[in-house]
Amino acid sequence: MFSRAGLDAIMLMILKLNEIIESLFRKKRKSVSIELIELDHLLKKNYGFSIIAVSENTIVDLEKKLELVDLYVLDKIIFSFYNVIYSEKDDLIIQKLKSNINLKERIMELILFTESKSNHFSLERNNIKNSLQHN
Numbered sequence: 326m327f328s329r330a331g332l333d334a335i336m337l338m339i340l341k342l343n344e345i346i347e348s349l350f351r352k353k354r355k356s357v358s359i360e361l362i363e364l365d366h367l368l369k370k371n372y373g374f375s376i377i378a379v380s381e382n383t384i385v386d387l388e389k390k391l392e393l394v395d396l397y398v399l400d401k402i403i404f405s406f407y408n409v410i411y412s413e414k415d416d417l418i419i420q421k422l423k424s425n426i427n428l429k430e431r432i433m434e435l436i437l438f439t440e441s442k443s444n445h446f447s448l449e450r451n452n453i454k455n456s457l458q459h460n
């Protein structure tokens with residue numbers, strides 16, 4: 326019927342086709358800068374302040390505005406800021422955030438604020454908190 330080489334070639338084609346199909350249905354991960362830009366638009370449109378304002382002002386200054394922000398958005402801000410610290414991209418928004426010497430402190434403030442507002446545990450938020458405390 327089929328030679329061993331022919332069966333191997335068919336198996337290789339099936340595996341490659343499987344990879345292609347998986348890549349089509351796998352959720353594409355957005356870059357840090359795209360996530361930040363989308364968050365910035367969301368914050369400006371729905372809450373009247375920018376992502377840069379969150380990074381530059383203390384939680385005390387923004388507390389009334391942040392009270393209105395839902396937990397999902399707060400977590401996205403925390404995760405995005407944390408990703409900025411380790412990002413190698415050179416986009417304008419990432420440069421602006423990286424130039425803030427208080428970014429790690431701001432992330433911790435956001436985590437504590439979010440924890441006080443939330444009644445559920447977030448493992449990802451906790452991991453970021455532990456990482457920042459040990460660095």
